Amino acid sequence: MPSLLKRxxxxxxxxxxxxxxxxxxVSDDGHFISLRPLIKPAGEKEVEFPFEWAFAGTNKDVDVTKVDETNVRQVFRMAFDSNVYLKVPNASSDPVDTNWKTWDSGVLQESGTIFPFGDDRAVEFEEIWQPIDIExxxxxxxxxxxxxxxSIVLKVTNSNKYGIIIVTGKWIQGLLGDLDDSSIKGLNFIRFVQNSDGSHQKLINYGSNVDQFPTKFDSLEKGETIDVNGVSWEVLEYHV
Amino acid sequence: MPSLLKRxxxxxxxxxxxxxxxxxxVSDDGHFISLRPLIKPAGEKEVEFPFEWAFAGTNKDVDVTKVDETNVRQVFRMAFDSNVYLKVPNASSDPVDTNWKTWDSGVLQESGTIFPFGDDRAVEFEEIWQPIDIExxxxxxxxxxxxxxxSIVLKVTNSNKYGIIIVTGKWIQGLLGDLDDSSIKGLNFIRFVQNSDGSHQKLINYGSNVDQFPTKFDSLEKGETIDVNGVSWEVLEYHV
Known part of the structure; x- marks a missing residue:
């Protein structure tokens, strides 16, 4: 079952x-994308690239294990990670081992430990997630x-790009990175929400190649590949 | 400006x-009520009284001081506190000194220290509040x-009761306690939300005297007193 979580x-x-x-x-089949734009970028660096982080992956990039009735362990290997892409200092491509506890309210408490400064300096983190009605x-x-x-997912097949777009209900998030680059010029993110007339409200529309994201999701078929301004997108998942 | 916060x-x-x-x-004039029903009461005691806490007060019961652009200090003296009323062990009627920080997202971080076990055993707490659209x-x-x-507030004038009801937009919360009692039999709580046809959806309707809450808020006047099944309610605030 697809979900949309607001941190x-x-x-x-x-x-x-x-x-x-x-x-x-998170799609029905477990593919995922997380876009984390800064609300009030502060300073030149944040204004230039107003994102805390962005990452995505398919269900092959995450191991999900049920611990008990309220806890799920998820170990993420980000297939695409903006920090790693941009070579941010201390960015790590190690798997991130997290525990997801569902509270009585339905809110999810994610907790984990990361080691950005080496194996002997654990940094604990906790993220609180509110489920949002995708419809x-x-x-x-x-x-x-x-x-x-x-729940619809398309993934880029061109070898010099990483791209994924996930549609959950009325909400669309996509990420497209040029693998020949490693600067912010190679990054593109979209977050659209569908209006009642079918048009899209563009909440995020970042990057010079946003026209390479698919924007029509009717009558696709799982396994088919569509071309969008020179980029090939394969339909990984199609539940409507 | 009235507000409704979900913890x-x-x-x-x-x-x-x-x-x-x-x-x-929280009403426009700063009167307040907080109702905290348990979602999944566990055990006999919680099933019998499925609330973590409930309290209320007027703007005379809270001192609000602006600290800086993002922080506000609020010192609460609860005019009515279910824990004190029920003589819960370690319930304290001391003022609660809190700091409210507004994050970039609009979410409010309340933090403070309480001393339920005496002055030498501080217990730190933090509550995270999401503003909700009252309309x-x-x-x-x-x-x-x-x-x-x-933003409408009525308060009971009968000397043997404490009661307050606060209307913020479509949301109504009320508390009514019998001061001659100190058991759960003396407590009443309501949380109604107004449907588009003007009727009320009753999310909380707890206690044997819920028929003593006002349910019509049209054409009242500040300062007037209305009778609801033997209980007198004075209109403290009336902004429509």
Whole structure:
């Protein structure tokens, strides 16, 4: 069942805050994308690249294990990670081992430990996630991450690019990176929400190649490949 | 400006969780009520009284001081506190000194220290609050606690009762306690949300005297007193 999670808070090294408008999309088959734009970029560097982080992967990039009725272990290997792509200092491509606890309210508490400064310096983090109703274009809270609604995933097949787009209900998030580059010029992100007339409200439309994202998701078939301005997208998942 | 805040998480003594569906209403003039029903009461005691806590007060019961652009200090003296009323062990009627920090996302981080076990045993707590759009009957996230919309407050004048009801937009929360009692039999709580046809969806309707809450808020006047099944309610605030 597809889900859309809004991050409410991010605690790291003892400090709790939320500087981003982060949404994570997870498809029915377990493919994922998380876009984390800064709400109020501060300073030249953040204005130039107003994202805390962005990453994505397919269900082959995450190991999900049920621990008990309320806890799930998820070990992520990011297939695409903006920090690694941009060679941010201390960016790590190690797997991220996380525990997801579902509270009575339906809110999800993700906790884990990362080692950006080496194996002997663990940094604990906690992220709190509020499930959002994917069938509304407004940010309506729900008490369950699982929902019905369309779940569509396309992935780029060109060898010099990494790209994925995930549609969950009315919400669309996509990431496209040029693998011949490693600067912000090679990055593209979109976050669209479908209006009632079928048009898209563009909440994020970042990068010089945003016209290479697919924007029509009717009558596709799993396995087919479509061309969008020179980029080939394969339909990995198509549940409508 | 009236506001409605949904608690997302409650961290106390190092443990973060959310077992309740807590909404706090704050009126335009600063009167307040917080109802904290348990979502999944566990065990006989919780089933008998399925609330973590409930409290309310007027703007005379809270001192609000602006600290800086993003921080506000609020010192609460609860005019009515279910824990004190029920003589819960370690319940304290001391003022609660809190700091409210507004994050870039609009989410509010409340933090403070309480002393339920005496002055030498401080217990730190943190509550994270998501502002909700008061003009919708659905739980729609907003990025600002301040909102337009009606703000109406009535307070009981009978000397043997404490009662307050706060209307913020479509959301109504009320508390009524019999001061001649100190058991759960003396407590009444309501949380209604107005449907588009003007009727009320009763999300909480707890206690044997819920028929003593006012349910019509049209054409009242500040200062007037209305009778509801033998209880006198004075209109403290009336902004429509």
């Amino acid at each position: 409410i808070s991010f605690r790291v090294a003892g400090t709790n805050n939320e500087r981003t408008f982060t949404l994570s999309s 509304s274009g407004k940010l309506i809270l729900t008490d369950s991450a699982a929902a019905n609604g369309r | 997302i998480s409650f961290r106390v003594a190092g443990t973060n969780n959310e077992r309740t569906f807590t909404l706090s209403s 919708s009957g659905k739980l729609i996230l907003t990025d600002s606690a301040a909102a337009n919309g009606r």
